[in-house]
Amino acid sequence: MVSAVTALDPRLGAARAAAAAVRDPELPMLTLADLGVLREVRVGEDGVTAVLTPTYTGCPALAEMRADVAAALREAGFGEGQVHVETQLSPAWSTDDITAEGRRRLVEAGIAPPGAAPKRAAGPVPLTLGPTRSAVVHCPHCGSADTEETSRFGATACKALRRCRACREPFEQVKEI
């Protein structure tokens, strides 16, 4: 529920815009809003609070995101002691949270966007013994669907390595989680 104070606070729009425009340190073509890690921005009597969720538990970029968001909010006019950045662990981030705009920007940068995240049924997680779990991944360079996974782990925790059999170019894919 949006409180009357929050809804009327003229600073909210500026705060939202400032936090949403911060870029991801590892995928700088994406803003935190594109990536879907900015859960909430609220303005109240104690200043402004931005709520972030981590992508991977061990992602070293989270501390930088936090610092960048705090810096952006101070630049937007919130004073010392008025800027708070909270972490929200639940519900966990999923690559499904990446926006359509974010997916477009990934392709533009030569990175294939993730497919739909695997749906977790109750009970034990099934094994995947085949070489790939993604259905069809299109090459971000030539658009071909004839691509193969070369490694499920890439230069950052969130990406896998693939190769296009049509244009022969290697590329990265944000892997589904």
Next chain:
Amino acid sequence: MSSDDDHVYLSLAEGHGDDARWAFGTGFEDPLHGVDTTLPEDVEAGAHAAFCLALADDALVAAQRLAQWITLAPELEEEVALANIGLDLLGQARLLYARAGQAEGAGRDEDALAYFRDPAEFRNVILAELPNGDFAHSMVKLLLLSSWRLAQLTRLAEHPDPVLAAVARKGVSELTYHRDHAAQWAIRLGDGTEESARRMREALAELWPYRAELYAAAPETRDEVEAVLAQVLDAARLEAPAETPVSMGRGRDGQHTEHLAELLAELQSVARADPEATW
């Protein structure tokens, strides 16, 4: 890439007062920063601290072993994979240490728990601390440990402590990748050349008995883990070794091999050399 894009790191270094730090620098050490950390009344604090600590120790020690493959893995992609798996586990360890410290209430943070406890105070299972051996040994270890941890985290996702439940839920997606990775290697090596299959058989024979400690620590995981292992061995054309009881200490009681002391000496040396250091 536009010039804006290049400046993400630079803008940090240019300085934003106290926030101008690299990852994990001073002021950003608490991985549960800004999370509501109230412990539910029906969770007993002392037991919960010990429980989180053991889960964290398993992850930290396993992560350190994986990191030791860097520069030594059979191919670059594999090195990156093992480093990523270790990084996931390190991330889990940080959150779990922070949670253990809060539940304990004695003012110990993640660094105090990771860097300033001696081997006998560690509660990781023995399997995690065993040396890497050859690549087949490491993949069998990863298969056993990740299958077991995934089975634990799947259950802990429903834990009454919302922080542990959230860490576990996130860990499930991570561990799913780790286990698949180890399983795929087990098949590639087991159903590979004569030499790779021989090495897998040796690794299995040596490490198979350590399952006993895993199931003693988390009995509810046994059926699930055994089913997964059977499925992998079958696809890898490998046979489960005969059950031969091995005399070993119990890591959960602080009884460890000499390998843990060696591992911790390296892991803790920098922090202990200058305990007051900040960066």
